[in-house]
Amino acid sequence: xxxxxxxxxxxxxxxxxxxxxxxxxxxxxxxxxxxxxxxxxxxxxxxxxxxxxxxxxxxxxxxxxxxxxxxxxxxxxxxxxxxxxxxxxxxxxxxxxxxxxxxxxxxxxxxxxxxxxxxxxxxxxxxxxxxxxxx
Numbered sequence: 001x002x003x004x005x006x007x008x009x010x011x012x013x014x015x016x017x018x019x020x021x022x023x024x025x026x027x028x029x030x031x032x033x034x035x036x037x038x039x040x041x042x043x044x045x046x047x048x049x050x051x052x053x054x055x056x057x058x059x060x061x062x063x064x065x066x067x068x069x070x071x072x073x074x075x076x077x078x079x080x081x082x083x084x085x086x087x088x089x090x091x092x093x094x095x096x097x098x099x100x101x102x103x104x105x106x107x108x109x110x111x112x113x114x115x116x117x118x119x120x121x122x123x124x125x126x127x128x129x130x131x132x133x134x135x
Contacts, residue, residue: 001016001029001030001032002032002035002055003033003035013036014035014036014038014039014040014056014062015031015032015033015035015037015038015039016031016039017039018039018040018066019041019043021041021044021046022044024044024045024046024047025047025048025049026046026047026048026049026051027049027050027051028051029048029051029052030051030052030054031051031052031054031056032052032053032054032055033054033056033057033080035056035057036056036057036058037058037059037060037061038053038056038060038061038075039053039060039063040062040063042065042066043065043066044068045066045067046063046067046069047068047069047071048068048069048070048071048073049072049073050071050072050073051070052073052075053075054074054076054077054078055077055080056078056079057079057080057081057083058078058079058083059078059083059085059086059087059088059089059107060075060078060087060088060105060107061087061089062088062089062091063089063090063091063095063120064092064093065091066093067093067094068094068095068096069095069098070096070097070098071097071098071100073097073100073101074100074103075087075100075103075105076101076103076105077103077104077105078105078106079107079133080106084106084107084108084133085107085108086107086111086112087102087105087107087110087111087134088111088112089111089112089113089114090111090112090113090119090120091113091114091118091120092113092118092120093120093121094120094122095111095120095121095122095123096123096124097125098124098126098127099126099127100124101128102127102129102130102132103129103130104131104132105132106132106133107132107133108134109133109134
C-alpha cells in the first residue's frame, strides 16, 4: 500500500488512516512512501502484524487516543527528509511492540508526543535496532 515519490510534489497525508475503528487488523502488508506517515489513528483499536512500514517522509505512525499493537513488523528508511520527528507520535492511548525491527530510520527519537504530559504508554519486547537516528 502506498506510492512512489512524485517528481514535482510530495504527499500531504498518511498511507492508512483509521478513526473510531475497532478490531482493525493490518496483516502482512508493505506500507511505503511517500506518505507523510505510514499509519494514523484516532480513537481506534489496531493490530499490525508481519508488516513493513518504510520510506515515509515524516514518521512511522501517529497514534492518537488509540490502542495499537505491532508484532513482527519491520520499520525502515522513515523520516528520509530529516524532519526529526519521533518515529512514533503517540498522543495518549497505548502502544505495544513485539519482535519488531527498526533499521535506518532518521527520526530523532523512537517515540514521543507534542509534549511530555500527553505521551501514551509504551511497551516493547524482543525488538532490534540498527542505524537509527535516535541511537
